[in-house]
Amino acid sequence: MTMRLTVDWTACEGRGLCGELLPELLDQDPWGYPMPREGGGTATVPAELTGHARRATRVCPTLALRLRRA
Ligand code: SF4
Secondary structure, rough: OEEEEEEEOOOOOOOHHHHOOOOEEEEEEEEOOEEEHHHHHOEEEOOHHHHHHHHHHOOOOOEEEEEEEE
């Protein structure tokens, strides 16, 4: 099952926590805001990274990350 990770820019406060947990999918801008490598605020999550993506969504302090079926 393909999953997509989405960043809610209105909720994100930067600091880069998710980028540190999921560097395979998220770059960080100079202020620590996550920049999905695919652009557009979303990233396709390979099956082998689903667990890491779930963890990143759980620890986001502002609930700005969403993991959904593609
Ligand atoms: S963990 Fe949440 S608040 Fe922090 S940079 Fe990532 S999306 Fe933004």
